[in-house]
Amino acid sequence: MFATATRNFVQEVDRGGLLIPVSSLNDTIALLTLVVKHKRFWRWQKPKYIPTDFDLNDILTGDTPMKPGVIEADFIKYNGTFGDNIQGTVNANFPHTNISIEGKDSSKLQSSFGSLKKEEVEVQKLLRDSKDRVLDMSHKLVQQTKEKPRQVFGIVKERILTTQPCSVIEEVQQGGQCGGGLSLCGPKSTKVSLKENGSLSKDSNITMEIPIHTAIAYALIELEIKHDGRYELCLMSDTTGYFEVDGPAKKRLLGVFGAPGSENSQLRQELEQLSDHFQLLSALPATTRSSLLQQIQKVMADQGAVCSLQNVLEQMCFDKSPEQMCFDKRPALDEVTTTESQKQNIQAIVDLLEQSGQVDSTPVLSAFHLIISAMDEMTNDCLSVLGMCCSLTVLSALELLVQCVLGKGELPLSSAGLAVLTEDIYEKTERLFASSNVSLKRDGNTVKTEISSLPGNHPLVLCIAVRGLASLAHSD
Incomplete structure (x- = not known):
């Protein structure tokens, strides 16, 4: 429910942009939080983002933590209602079997996030503070992340927060009928028929109260990590992070979109x-x-x-x-x-x-x-x-x-x-x-x-x- 509400929010306010919806209220999204970006199998799939319990300071060597400059600004006031009235029928006729399903669904998801604000890291200061800093390549999180293919690190550079208690309300009404017939026949055997019919109806009304200062979306800066722990910030949107220890990136040939042609x-x-x-x-x-x-x-x-x-x-x-x-x-x-x-x-x-x-x-x-x-x-x-x-x-x-x-x-x-x-x-x-x-x-x-x-x-x-x-x- 919360994940659907935040996904709707991002699709409405930043479709095709850099914002990533928060998928769980249990995720801790703070500035400089380390997020693992998992590249998917099909090249057209959006990456999967997995927030961790660590931030950039936790994997840096040295005793001096970085203190990023933070810029705060009002974002927007957001209240969205999404609803569907779906009626569908599946009729399938195959050898020895006929199956039909009818369904009617009515759903409404109301997201009342209210006034939102944006917190953003001051990137110029982050660049200066990152100069000559080195990652602890023996840290367990670093070791476990670099061992898995298609995974890179990103740090949270901005987040969208609620400024007041708000709610997500879901109302669902479901009803359906199912019918089917199965015929069994073989050599010199009597034809046997089995038919089933059933119906189902279900209503639900769920309200989720969202506390103040809850992150609902965020954006990342990915990291280019060298084998000795030195790192660079990927400042351009078309630049992606990597672990140098993984060797040259292997580009998938399947689905190379953008080749010449219409x-x-x-x-x-x-x-x-x-x-x-x-x-x-x-x-x-x-x-x-x-x-x-x-x-x-x-x-x-x-x-x-x-x-x-x-x-x-x-x-x-x-x-x-x-x-x-x-x-x-x-x-x-x-x-x-x-x-x-x-x-x-x-x-x-x-x-x-x-x-x-x-x-x-x-x-x-x-x-x-x-x-x-x-x-x-x-x-x-x-x-x-x-x-x-x-x-x-x-x-x-x-x-x-x-x-x-x-x-x-x-x-x-x-x-x-x-x-x-x-x-x-x-x-x-x-x-x-x-x-x-x-x-x-x-x-x-x-x-x-x-x-x-x-x-x-x-x-x-x-x-x-x-x-x-x-x-x-x-x-x-």
Whole structure:
């Protein structure tokens, strides 16, 4: 709840900027606090930031602590209300099984942060004080951070604070129906049918009181750390930190965005490099694909749950060696910071992957991690609208529109598969693409797409998420 509120705040006031939302009230964010920046597997993913219990003075040699100059200023007065009314249906028809889910969710998150102020380190003084200072390379935090790949240090250079007691209020109303049919038949056997129907409704109203002087966002200066402990401050936004002891940085070739060519040709190259992942998902057993699609839609109702699922899958895919995975296939779900019901949904996805034998299949796990990672990069609005479009027919239409984005940018509305775009569905689709920096316009009997020149990877993550979900929805 708090993490969603701060993420909304940053998206509204500094989208594409340097501010990082505070994800937990338990995090201590002070000026010069050491934060570990963890670079992600997919090059378009935002880094993960992990605040530590230490500040820069704790890892400096010598007995004289640095005392940074601090500049304080009023920031803004912020009160935000975010709400969704989501109604969706999933109908999947596979050999021997028919499954349908209908859901209606109404949610409202009200963040009343009130008047905010900004505290900022005086960078010129920090530069002077850092001259000739050396880090203690034997410090446990330094040792543990530099041993892990893709991790660097940053120090908090500014933070946004509350100046009065404030609150975050979440109201949720949920209702749904589920129905399914399973037919079993074999050689010389009697056909057996099993049908289940159920309904669920749930209301909740939660208020979180936020104390005065609570940090809700911060910005970093990354550190270039030499092997002997000398360090430099990365003052330019396009300069990133590193540990010299790690040797030359190895740049990932996957997803090199910015190569010569038009924006849609760049997108096409990116998606072509990922095509094997979508094929792996399409090749899963039909019942596994339908069940995974159902569980994904449940998780999509909560952006925090999508983030938690992404973290769990990342742990399963990359944070453990093959030897460890053989003995410990399940991630530590107790560490997932979301509701108990969403923990159960996440666990259900892990169980489905395990039962289908995919936990031992790194390529399939990586493919599934790919589409969840794309969803995790989406804005709240984009994710909410995508959750409304998870029926087989609508996903097929979205996939055609993605192909249109990657191709000539024009498609006849009379094309097979686009008949599902009724006025209501078209409005949702238009909103979905607009949230991802892609315009969708009707011109007579033609729909035209155009990628905006705004910064970020929103068109790419939209294409990945749609292609991935459509791969799970494809009927045999």
